[in-house]
Amino acid sequence: xxxxxxxxxxxxxxxxxxxxxxxxxxxxxxxxxxxxxxxxxxxxxxxxxxxxxxxxxxxxxxxxxxxxxxxxxxxxxxxxxxxxxxxxxxxxxxxxxxxxxxxxxxxxxxxxxxxxxxxxxxxxxxxxxxxxxxxxxxxxxxxxxxxxxxxxxxxxxxxxxxxxxxxxxxxxxxxxxxxxxxxxxxxxxxxxxxxxxxxxxxxxxxxxxxxxxxxxxxxxxxxxxxxxxxxxxxxxxxxxxxxxxxxxxxxxxxxxxxxxxxxxxxxxxxxxxxxxxxxxxxxxxxxxxxxxxxxxxxxxxxxxxxxxxxxxxxxxxxxxxxxxxxxxxxxxxxxxxxxxxxxxxxxxxxxxxxxxxxxxxxxxxxxxxxxxxxxxxxxxxxxxxxxxxxxxxxxxxxxxxxxxxxxxxxxxxxxxxxxxxxxxxxxxxxxxxxxxxxxxxxxxxxxxxxxxxxxxxxxxxxxxxxxxxxxxxxxxxxxxxxxxxxxxxxxxxxxx
Amino acid sequence: xxxxxxxxxxxxxxxxxxxxxxxxxxxxxxxxxxxxxxxxxxxxxxxxxxxxxxxxxxxxxxxxxxxxxxxxxxxxxxxxxxxxxxxxxxxxxxxxx
Numbered sequence: 240x241x242x243x244x245x246x247x248x249x250x251x252x253x254x255x256x257x258x259x260x261x262x263x264x265x266x267x268x269x270x271x272x273x274x275x276x277x278x279x280x281x282x283x284x285x286x287x288x289x290x291x292x293x294x295x296x297x298x299x300x301x302x303x304x305x306x307x308x309x310x311x312x313x314x315x316x317x318x319x320x321x322x323x324x325x326x327x328x329x330x331x332x333x334x335x336x337x338x339x340x341x342x343x344x345x346x347x348x349x350x351x352x353x354x355x356x357x358x359x360x361x362x363x364x365x366x367x368x369x370x371x372x373x374x375x376x377x378x379x380x381x382x383x384x385x386x387x388x389x390x391x392x393x394x395x396x397x398x399x400x401x402x403x404x405x406x407x408x409x410x411x412x413x414x415x416x417x418x419x420x421x422x423x424x425x426x427x428x429x430x431x432x433x434x435x436x437x438x439x440x441x442x443x444x445x446x447x448x449x450x451x452x453x454x455x456x457x458x459x460x461x462x463x464x465x466x467x468x469x470x471x472x473x474x475x476x477x478x479x480x481x482x483x484x485x486x487x488x489x490x491x492x493x494x495x496x497x498x499x500x501x502x503x504x505x506x507x508x509x510x511x512x513x514x515x516x517x518x519x520x521x522x523x524x525x526x527x528x529x530x531x532x533x534x535x536x537x538x539x540x541x542x543x544x545x546x547x548x549x550x551x552x553x554x555x556x557x558x559x560x561x562x563x564x565x566x567x568x569x570x571x572x573x574x575x576x577x578x579x580x581x582x583x584x585x586x587x588x589x590x591x592x593x594x595x596x597x598x599x600x601x602x603x604x605x606x607x608x609x610x611x612x613x614x615x616x617x618x619x620x621x622x623x624x625x626x627x628x629x630x631x632x633x634x635x636x637x638x639x640x641x642x643x644x645x646x647x648x649x650x651x652x653x654x655x656x657x658x659x660x661x662x663x664x665x666x667x668x669x670x671x672x673x674x675x676x677x678x679x680x681x682x683x684x685x686x687x688x689x690x691x692x693x694x695x696x697x698x699x700x701x702x703x704x705x706x707x708x709x710x711x712x713x714x715x716x717x718x719x720x721x722x723x724x725x726x727x728x729x730x731x732x733x734x735x
Numbered sequence: 736x737x738x739x740x741x742x743x744x745x746x747x748x749x750x751x752x753x754x755x756x757x758x759x760x761x762x763x764x765x766x767x768x769x770x771x772x773x774x775x776x777x778x779x780x781x782x783x784x785x786x787x788x789x790x791x792x793x794x795x796x797x798x799x800x801x802x803x804x805x806x807x808x809x810x811x812x813x814x815x816x817x818x819x820x821x822x823x824x825x826x827x828x829x830x831x832x
Contacts, residue, residue, distance in 0.1 A: 337806060339799040432781045446780040475788040476780070548764035559741060566742070569815055573808035579820045580742070588744025596743055597756055603741040604757070614764070619777030621767050626778060658756050659763060675781020699781070 243268035244402040245722070248311040248459045251405065252352070255310035262295035262310035266354055269312040273356070273403045276726065281378045282398040284317050285324050286357040295354050306351030307462055313348055314407040316395050317358040318365055319450065320439035321345055324355070328441055329373035330363045332590030333571050342439020343471045344408060344450045351466045356404055359394030363592045364562065365410055365443040367391045368418055368664040371655050372594045379651070380422060381723035382689055386648040389419030389664075395453050396423040401726040406463055407453045412443050413550055414644070414668025416451045417680035421643035421692020424682045424723065426460045426709075427453045429668075431699050432675030433478040436471035444557035445476070447550075447672040456719055457681060457710040461486040464702065482703040493707035495714050498532035502708070503636035507543035508667050514646045516686025521642050524683045524693045524712065528640065531711050535640070538632060542625045543670060549625065550669045551662060552605050552618035559602025565590065597658060626674040633698040638708055642667050643680040643692030667694060677702040681709050682718040690718070 243265050246254070254260045270288055277283055291312075298305060315321055318328045320338035327333045341349075349355060362372040370378045370393030378393045380386040381401040388397040392409025396416075399407050400423035409416040411429035420427025428451045435450045442448060452463035464486040470479040482489065504525055509518055525535045567573035567586030574585035591599070605614035632639065644664055654661040671678035676699050683693030693712075697705040713719055737757075738745050745753065800813065809816040 337802075339797075339802050339806070472788075472790055476782065478782065542770065545767060545770060548767050551760065552764055552767075563742075567808065568817060569803075570806045570808075576818060578818055582818060583742040584744035587742055588746065591743070593749065593753075596745070596749070597753060597760075599741050599743060600737050600753060600757060601760060604737050604761075607737070607740060616777050617767055617772060618764075619779055620772040620775040621770055623775050623778035624770060624772065626781070659759060673781070 244272045246405065247456060248308060248405045248454065249462055251311050252307060252309045261299045262354065263292065263299055265310050266291055266295045266312055266356070269356055269404055272401070276401050276403065279379065279384065280381055280397050280401050281376045282359050282394040282401065282403060283314070283357045284327060284329065284360050284375055284394070287324055287355055290323055291354050291356055298352070306466070308348060308406070308466060309352035311353045311406055312356045312404045313353040314356050314359050314395060314398050314404045315345060316361050316392050316407070316409045318361060318410055318441040319345060319408060320441065321355065321358065324358055326358065326441070327375070328364045329361045329375050330590065330592070330595070331374045331572060332565050336571050338439070340439065342450070343436035343473060344467055345439065347466050347469070348408070353406065359392070359398055359407060361394055362391035362594070364441070364558070364595050365391040365412055365415055366558070366594050366598055368414070368661055369649070369654065370394060370419070371651065372592055374592055377651065380648045381726050382424060383648065386650055386689070387422065389422030389648060391415040391419070392427070392453065393419045396420050396425055396427060399423070399425045399453050399455060400723055402722070405455060406459060408450055409453050410440055410443075410448055410450050411672065412447045412554060413672055414665045416453060417668050417678060417692065417694060418644050418664060420453055420680045421690065422648035424690030424719070424721070425453055425455055426457055426679065426681050426719065427451065428460050428464065428679040429671060429677065430464065430468060431480065431677045431702055433476055434468045434480045434702065436469070436474040436477045438471055438473035442561040444554040445561065446557060447554055457679070457706060457713045458487070458490055460679070461490045461706045461710070464706065468702070480702070481700055486703055486706050489703035489707045490710035493711055495711050496532055497528060497708060497711050500533040500638065500708060501636045502528055502533045502535045503538040503632055503639045504535055505538050505540045505543065505632070505639055505641060507540050508641035512645050512663070512666065513642055514686065517642045517644070517646060517691050520684035520686060520691040521640065521693055525640060527712060527715055528708070531715060533708070538636065540628055540632060542621075542628050545621050546625055546669045546673060547662060547666055549618040549621040550665070550673060551601070552614050553622060555598040555602035556606050556615050557602070559599045559606065562595070562599055594658070622673050625670060629670060629674050629676065630698065637697070637704055639696040641694045641696065643694040644668065647686050647689035647691060671696050675699055677705050679705050679709050681712060684718055
């Protein structure tokens with residue numbers, strides 16, 4: 240077996256089940272790649288080698304069906320609780336925290352036979368768009384080490400892009416799976432809100448967060464969605480999805496035929512704020528969709544520009560509430576203090592980085608007496624308005640096509656001094672979180688030598704049609720087959 | 736003042752930067768005033784469902800006590816030790832002022 244690390248998850252599963260390769264061989268290839276490349280890319284905060292090897296040996300020795308992800312090495316963003324591994328959210332607050340349980344998503348993947356390889360780097364508490372606010376380390380974009388991988392799931396997307404693991408999980412609150420997936424040239428999906436259990440996902444903004452898959456191709460993404468999606472009694476915001484377990488089938492059935500599919504191209508996502516190179520890629524993608532039989536038509540969503548301010552008020556408010564639990568009392572960091580108040584203040588003062596503090600402060604302010612109506616409630620009304628506009632668009636269209644972000648990956652340090660400019664990276668991704676609709680970013684082409692992500696959005700519970708169209712696009716293109724030079728210095732694009 | 740509400744201790748060098756950042760963010764979000772939101776009810780969650788989710792009232796033993804105590808910062812027996820919450824002497828003094 241030549242180069243195991245570039246195999247798709249489905250290919251790995253097929254070979255393992257057919258006895259052509261052992262789970263240990265697959266895992267060793269992943270661990271070797273991580274060992275060789277992680278000093279340069281910095282994706283992993285924790286590598287689970289011993290346990291993973293033991294697990295794969297047990298599985299190799301045993302018999303019987305192990306599920307759709309049998310033998311697939313998988314990594315988890317470090318805000319997803321894993322009982323056997325630390326979970327730090329890349330924060331000093333949880334630097335030595337070991338969860339008492341694993342997230343439902345982790346258990347689902349493990350039950351499907353996936354081998355947990357480790358935890359990946361992220362922006363602290365998922366607040367950021369570049370992974371630079373991690374309190375631990377810098378993750379570099381495998382396509383260009385002087386650029387960021389995007390965020391906040393940058394460790395997960397860089398790990399998949401660099402050939403370290405074929406599957407990783409991330410979380411998406413305002414674009415945190417899709418945007419880094421676009422920057423790293425991989426597939427990243429945010430499912431319909433409620434489709435994937437949030438139990439065990441350390442909460443940032445509870446009405447916006449979702450766990451989702453990061454893979455190199457849409458077929459793998461659909462396979463992981465089949466494992467992840469399902470309602471969970473431990474998460475009262477999770478709901479039953481009508482297509483649960485049928486995503487892979489939907490992608491395979493659609494094939495290359497998108498006749499009858501109506502795709503809208505909202506003009507507000509292609510305005511002067513978007514890089515010309517990115518715009519060109521999206522318009523080329525629109526052309527490809529037309530050639531596949533879809534009807535592509537321009538449309539307008541006038542309140543798009545209000546998504547960002549509404550999001551920052553709502554997400555910061557929810558975050559200030561969710562992060563109140565980090566108080567030094569029961570777990571995590573505890574700083575000294577004479578009285579309880581001092582413990583809170585000192586622990587939170589030292590434990591949180593500046594971006595987290597900024598958002599907690601903003602959130603606390605917009606929820607405070609006298610300002611609550613003017614900020615938080617107003618933002619919630621704006622949300623309702625925008626969401627209604629988007630849902631109305633889905634009366635006319637089956638899918639919406641847009642850039643994933645306004646630019647390609649920017650340089651390390653370029654935006655870290657200007658919070659507002661950093662927040663702008665999320666303009667195209669935020670609306671899907673506010674509306675709770677499914678959205679996927681797929682490699683659409685290149686600009687300045689860097690990957691450009693193209694985004695498909697669907698109505699709530701339209702995950703299958705989003706994936707089907709994305710799958711057809713991938714069959715007609717080969718952008719997702721190009722590998723970053725950092726990961727594969729010998730070759731350029733190589734299809735297996 | 737907001738920092739006090741959030742129980743956040745800010746280091747001196749952080750304060751002015753944060754004040755500037757918050758001021759510019761708050762200025763930016765004012766553009767929401769351009770929208771006519773009179774008749775629009777607020778949306779706090781994307782799910783239309785407004786039903787409570789119930790389960791049977793059955794005790795499930797999580798068996799996490801030992802692991803929990805292991806992860807706690809300061810433990811005494813099966814309790815987590817914390818400094819005094821209310822300084823009763825100081826409270827009395829304040830009353831007599």
